[in-house]
Amino acid sequence: MALNIPSITLLPDPPSKSDPANFAARADAFLDALADFCTELNASVAELNTITSGLDQQTVMVAWGNTTTYDFPDVVAGSDGYSYRCIDTGVLNVDPTTDDGTYWLKISNVIPTGGGKGQVLIKPSNSDFDTEWADFHHKNLLINALGRINQEDVSGTVVLSAGEYGHDGWKAGSGGCTYTFSTTGNTTTFTITSGTLLQIIEDKNVPGGSVVLSWTGTAQARIDSGSYGDSGEVTATFTEGTQTQVEFGTGTFSTPQLESGTVPTSFEYVDYQTDFVKCERYLRLIYWKGMMLSGRSTNSSVLGSIPLNPPMRATPTVLKNQSSGWQVLQSGYSYAPSSSPTFTTTATTKELLQINSDGVYTTLPDQSMALSGNSVNHLILDARL
Structure with a gap:
């Protein structure tokens, strides 16, 4: 916000007893100027009180607009998430995010937007205010979430009795399971036609706190013995170091992810070697x-x-x-x-x-x-x- 403070004329030197010869003349000049000085000062009192009270700093910053004329020292929010101060007068339709520094100066030292949910900042903002984001690794508590590992080489229509394993990490629930599967690229989609398919998460891999389960497909799932629900709506609170499981009912599912928090994030793509070694633990x-x-x-x-x-x-x-x-x-x-x-x-x-x-x-x-x-x-x- 621009400050509206008019100029104030300086007072002349006041009279001094150390200069008795000029005392009367200086006193007259000082008193004559004092009235105008007080008038100019009173006109600025309201604006000065706003500054000293801090209300000016609490004013909500507005986004830059191409139909608004800006003057120094107006401050706006750019479309890139940074703050900019106008350094000229009468600036119209000059986007601060593309200006070369002629009319606008980047003043923000805050981290701009750009990272997605589930990402971490790998390059903090520094003198050039540049940042970089990356996915958080090892956030998915499930193994073989892409369904790539199939050491027992199951194929066709897979019929499992209760507790029997099919693809690595995935076994039938208490009522058995019948499923088929198809693979596109590196992603396997499971189609469960009867029973349930579950994965047990070893106690050593279970964190404490809130978790959320998400996936792609029509099947519903649950955590432990909780209620079945749709992707992103299935949550639970874990006790650290306590074995747990996720279980999918009839329908399709792929790219399942169980992670800390209450809001699902982007699917974590694990490299094949890491996935395979995790499966070989079992x-x-x-x-x-x-x-x-x-x-x-x-x-x-x-x-x-x-x-x-x-x-x-x-x-x-x-x-x-x-x-x-x-x-x-x-x-x-x-x-x-x-x-x-x-x-x-x-x-x-x-x-x-x-x-x-x-x-x-x-x-x-x-x-x-x-x-x-x-x-x-x-x-x-x-x-x-």
Whole structure:
């Protein structure tokens, strides 16, 4: 807002007893000017009181308009979120956001608008008032939200009994689940025709406070045993470190996101490698193609161990695929069993898998050996919730 203070004429020097010779003349001149000075000062009292009371600073800043004429020191809000002060007089239809500094001066030191919900400021405003925004990472509490990871290779119409898993991270509810799926680009859309499909969030990944669930599609969902609702309307309050789950009913859904807060934000796109490693915490397939399991052998078995790195969620249950194609290697020689070997596999911890392969081998020397398989030989390690 421009200040309306008229000019005030300076008073002449007052009379002084140190200058008795000019005392009378200076006194007359001073008294003659005093009346005009008081008149000019009184005309400015109201404006000065406004300034000193701070009301001028509380006036709402108005947006720049192309039909308004501005004078120094008018201040307006530009369309870019910054504040500008007019530095000339009679300025009409000159946009401060595009002016080269001839008529307007950028004076704001506040952060301009531009970031979206769920984004964080990665470059604070500095001398050039420039900022940069980016998505907040690791905000989605769900794994395999794009449905890209399918280690068990389910296909077609997937029929699951209660608690049985389909795509990584997703399993049937208490009434089982039947679903189909289609993938466009990297995004899988699930179509549930009966039952429910749910994901359990491990206690170690559960924050405290308010959360909101959002997705794309016609299905309704719920958090824990709460009410089913539409995308963005399903909320809950979590206790930190307490296992929880989300559950989807019949209909379609894709890009589900469970995040802190009460307002849904843009979907977090996680890179494939990160997504896959998260899934392997719960389900891991170990293939033997070209893999050398070193260990001490007897004349009919090979002993060895496999480190599980990174560790799994818990000591896994070991399921074995015992196809043909195994061989034992030692010092350039290979020994094939006359029948498929029998495995005794024990996951002693979530970090280590121990294996004893007993088979009808040709006589093996009692020394260090290596076990190798073909492209289909594998173990399934299951530590899912």
